[in-house]
Amino acid sequence: MREVRQISLPVKDLPDRWYNIIPDLPEPLPAAEGDMTAMGKAIIKECLNQEFSAQNWVEIPDELHGAYQQIGRPRPLFRAVNLERRLDTSAELYYKAEGLFSPTGSHKINTAIAQAYYAKQQGLGRLVTETGAGQWGTALSCAARIMGLKATVYWVRAVYKWKEARRDFMKLYGADVFASPSENTETGRKLVRQDSEHPGSLAIAISEGLEDALSDDRAAYVLGSVLNHVLLHQTIIGLECRKQLELVDRYPDVVVSCLGGGSNFGGIALPFLGDAVKQGRKTRFVAAQSQAAPNLQGEYRYDNADYSGITPRLKMYTLGHQKEMPPIFGDGIRYHGCSPILSLLRNRGYIDTVAYPTDEKYVFDCAKLFLSEEGFLPAPESAYSIAAAIDEANACSEAGESRTILFNVSGHGFMDMEGYRQVLQI
Amino acid sequence: MREVRQISLPVKDLPDRWYNIIPDLPEPLPAAEGDMTAMGKAIIKECLNQEFSAQNWVEIPDELHGAYQQIGRPRPLFRAVNLERRLDTSAELYYKAEGLFSPTGSHKINTAIAQAYYAKQQGLGRLVTETGAGQWGTALSCAARIMGLKATVYWVRAVYKWKEARRDFMKLYGADVFASPSENTETGRKLVRQDSEHPGSLAIAISEGLEDALSDDRAAYVLGSVLNHVLLHQTIIGLECRKQLELVDRYPDVVVSCLGGGSNFGGIALPFLGDAVKQGRKTRFVAAQSQAAPNLQGEYRYDNADYSGITPRLKMYTLGHQKEMPPIFGDGIRYHGCSPILSLLRNRGYIDTVAYPTDEKYVFDCAKLFLSEEGFLPAPESAYSIAAAIDEANACSEAGESRTILFNVSGHGFMDMEGYRQVLQI
Numbered sequence: 001m002r003e004v005r006q007i008s009l010p011v012k013d014l015p016d017r018w019y020n021i022i023p024d025l026p027e028p029l030p031a032a033e034g035d036m037t038a039m040g041k042a043i044i045k046e047c048l049n050q051e052f053s054a055q056n057w058v059e060i061p062d063e064l065h066g067a068y069q070q071i072g073r074p075r076p077l078f079r080a081v082n083l084e085r086r087l088d089t090s091a092e093l094y095y096k097a098e099g100l101f102s103p104t105g106s107h108k109i110n111t112a113i114a115q116a117y118y119a120k121q122q123g124l125g126r127l128v129t130e131t132g133a134g135q136w137g138t139a140l141s142c143a144a145r146i147m148g149l150k151a152t153v154y155w156v157r158a159v160y161k162w163k164e165a166r167r168d169f170m171k172l173y174g175a176d177v178f179a180s181p182s183e184n185t186e187t188g189r190k191l192v193r194q195d196s197e198h199p200g201s202l203a204i205a206i207s208e209g210l211e212d213a214l215s216d217d218r219a220a221y222v223l224g225s226v227l228n229h230v231l232l233h234q235t236i237i238g239l240e241c242r243k244q245l246e247l248v249d250r251y252p253d254v255v256v257s258c259l260g261g262g263s264n265f266g267g268i269a270l271p272f273l274g275d276a277v278k279q280g281r282k283t284r285f286v287a288a289q290s291q292a293a294p295n296l297q298g299e300y301r302y303d304n305a306d307y308s309g310i311t312p313r314l315k316m317y318t319l320g321h322q323k324e325m326p327p328i329f330g331d332g333i334r335y336h337g338c339s340p341i342l343s344l345l346r347n348r349g350y351i352d353t354v355a356y357p358t359d360e361k362y363v364f365d366c367a368k369l370f371l372s373e374e375g376f377l378p379a380p381e382s383a384y385s386i387a388a389a390i391d392e393a394n395a396c397s398e399a400g401e402s403r404t405i406l407f408n409v410s411g412h413g414f415m416d417m418e419g420y421r422q423v424l425q426i
Numbered sequence: 427m428r429e430v431r432q433i434s435l436p437v438k439d440l441p442d443r444w445y446n447i448i449p450d451l452p453e454p455l456p457a458a459e460g461d462m463t464a465m466g467k468a469i470i471k472e473c474l475n476q477e478f479s480a481q482n483w484v485e486i487p488d489e490l491h492g493a494y495q496q497i498g499r500p501r502p503l504f505r506a507v508n509l510e511r512r513l514d515t516s517a518e519l520y521y522k523a524e525g526l527f528s529p530t531g532s533h534k535i536n537t538a539i540a541q542a543y544y545a546k547q548q549g550l551g552r553l554v555t556e557t558g559a560g561q562w563g564t565a566l567s568c569a570a571r572i573m574g575l576k577a578t579v580y581w582v583r584a585v586y587k588w589k590e591a592r593r594d595f596m597k598l599y600g601a602d603v604f605a606s607p608s609e610n611t612e613t614g615r616k617l618v619r620q621d622s623e624h625p626g627s628l629a630i631a632i633s634e635g636l637e638d639a640l641s642d643d644r645a646a647y648v649l650g651s652v653l654n655h656v657l658l659h660q661t662i663i664g665l666e667c668r669k670q671l672e673l674v675d676r677y678p679d680v681v682v683s684c685l686g687g688g689s690n691f692g693g694i695a696l697p698f699l700g701d702a703v704k705q706g707r708k709t710r711f712v713a714a715q716s717q718a719a720p721n722l723q724g725e726y727r728y729d730n731a732d733y734s735g736i737t738p739r740l741k742m743y744t745l746g747h748q749k750e751m752p753p754i755f756g757d758g759i760r761y762h763g764c765s766p767i768l769s770l771l772r773n774r775g776y777i778d779t780v781a782y783p784t785d786e787k788y789v790f791d792c793a794k795l796f797l798s799e800e801g802f803l804p805a806p807e808s809a810y811s812i813a814a815a816i817d818e819a820n821a822c823s824e825a826g827e828s829r830t831i832l833f834n835v836s837g838h839g840f841m842d843m844e845g846y847r848q849v850l851q852i
Contacts, residue, residue, distance in 0.1 A: 072502065105840065182814055420594060
């Protein structure tokens with residue numbers, strides 16, 4: 001008998017619209033506070049419209065639909081048959097291969113390509129952004145290139161210096177990549193004058209990017225997480241999963257993903273969270289986090305999205321925008337605040353969370369187990385998704401129940417072997 | 427209007443048998459010469475049967491069909507719309523994403539998983555192999571792990587030492603990886619005694635692997651290219667492509683792939699070569715090679731598959747089994763001889779060849795162009811496929827014709843940025 005291990009979606013069933021949960025939220029999304037001038041000017045106009053859209057569904061334009069095909073969408077949903085056997089679990093485990101089938105190695109390309117498309121429509125010539133771990137900078141470099149735009153990436157110097165392969169990858173896409181602080185901006189020059197080898201920070205890189213974009217009428221500043229329009233674009237993940245699970249007559253009892261700012265968690269979960277809110281479905285949503293940055297265990301209040309306080313204040317779960325967070329290999333989930341949409345749903349009890357120890361031993365062990373059984377190498381961030389999915393499967397077995405668990409492997413680890421080496425002492 | 431950029435094949439249409447061209451060849455395949463005892467004893471029995479099979483079609487067992495799904499098969503076929511536009515070509519370009527959607531980064535997993543399956547059926551406990559560039563060693567490590575077998579990899583020390591990420595990757599799959607020459611075998615110990623830092627060679631690694639496998643009744647020695655059964659397993663590539671092209675009502679006028687021993691070229695080309703031989707179809711087949719190892723421009727004669735002359739002699743195109751070949755980044759196509767099946771077809775005029783300069787500037791430039799337009803990062807070996815596909819597209823435009831060009835991107839380059847950096851001086 002042949003087992004189903006992969007559920008493919010025909011290209012003709014690639015979703016042609018994104019899901020916007022805002023009108024379905026149990027209460028209105030609190031407005032941002034503070035000065036919007038800089039951000040309002042720097043962001044792509046159509047993205048700003050989408051940020052406050054009251055429509056439930058937003059059409060994916062035809063050209064972008066083609067670009068989604070080009071970057072490997074729809075991506076397969078796998079049933080982790082071997083992992084189920086190894087865990088001897090009563091649960092069914094399904095994972096979405098977002099990073100493994102992405103040209104840049106993560107789900108970030110889903111919104112990068114959309115933003116680049118709208119920037120081109122607007123007649124812009126250049127996109128500017130910051131990057132920390134580098135996944136977002138790579139995705140933006142790729143998307144800009146595909147849409148015929150220039151890209152400028154300000155990359156925290158401390159990371160820029162050692163991630164040589166990823167840096168070359170961005171440059172190969174034609175991006176201008178600068179160690180931040182740089183000589184390009186007022187903010188950067190001041191800091192470089194104090195210390196020519198200043199290690200930088202995400203906050204400084206954001207300041208530099210904004211300053212750069214605002215000084216050029218043909219440039220926009222683009223963001224890779226937290227904001228509503230970013231999560232909107234990422235719902236393509238969950239919309240595909242819903243169709244794929246329907247093909248095998250399943251609906252998730254549990255949805256799991258790692259969470260930093262919220263783009264990959266929101267991407268897979270929002271379509272199902274919409275069902276939970278509107279139809280009262282009892283799906284369990286688990287955000288996998290690190291004790292280095294357990295933002296969903298923080299306070300629900302207004303806070304800045306960046307360290308320096310340049311951006312408007314958003315109502316969100318936060319650890320405080322100047323919180324010091326210990327370094328981890330899963331750097332993509334090391335962020336002080338969570339997307340306002342997900343924060344509201346967390347506050348209303350729809351989202352549960354688990355935070356794993358900062359030594360990362362447990363999550364890398366889980367990633368290794370996944371690799372051993374399923375063959376694919378996950379990114380450190382995705383190791384958190386996998387750990388939480390395994391914990392949920394074990395809980396399901398203990399309860400003697402049969403549950404359908406859906407989880408997101410949002411990145412591959414081909415450029416992150418250093419984490420495996422150090423944590424697992426290979 | 428929406429363009430077709432990706433042709434997906436539903437899982438239910440994943441081929442359930444491989445194509446064996448041997449009975450269709452225009453003349454009988456010349457028998458191997460020399461002592462077969464060691465190889466006959468060391469190779470998996472079912473693979474040995476397949477090596478000499480007279481059946482046109484070989485069933486893929488159900489469990490292996492499931493494993494093929496698990497490793498991401500069927501893989502998508504992409505139409506390179508952006509690249510076509512950039513080249514302003516009258517040709518249609520279709521590329522198969524073999525490496526980009528593979529857990530180990532290349533097409534090698536297609537035969538690794540099949541061989542591991544048969545080894546398990548035979549009751550074996552361990553697979554032994556050699557590796558040069560490392561793609562084959564990684565695939566074998568993954569396949570063995572998935573099938574619950576141990577893997578031992580002898581890796582040419584000169585490469586083992588610097589490809590740290592790939593080495594960790596194999597070890598993470600649970601493989602025992604040894605720098606060759608090693609202390610494990612008589613052959614190895616002799617050489618290590620002379621020079622404890624002996625750089626090794628593929629030939630030495632083969633000798634070590636064979637010695638190791640022959641000393642253990644529960645072990646087999648497995649090969650990743652050249653032999654008939656390896657090419658048989660790889661025909662899954664071309665069989666999928668045929669179905670995918672049928673979905674858009676196309677048949678290839680030109681089939682292109684890079685060629686070293688012949689496994690990825692054979693994989694994509696053999697089903698169409700069968701049509702050329704049986705039905706006289708006028709498809710053009712182009713093997714992309716390096717001037718470092720233009721084996722298809724060598725002599726068609728009996729020669730050994732290894733440096734030391736341990737293996738039987740095969741009738742093939744060869745540069746001589748002790749030919750010195752300059753190092754290139756596309757190390758996977760740096761081999762002195764070509765598969766006997768493909769050699770026979772070359773000798774009968776079915777296969778054309780092009781060899782690119784050893785500085786690799788042109789092929790890396792083509793890979794960069796491909797990345798810029800299509801988004802995906804190819805392995806250095808696949809850069810040769812891309813270069814030849816681009817050349818064919820330009821020739822087609824010059825002839826003012828409309829041709830369907832099919833090419834294979836057999837590996838991704840996430841672990842090969844060093845080649846891009848050095849050749850393109852990023």
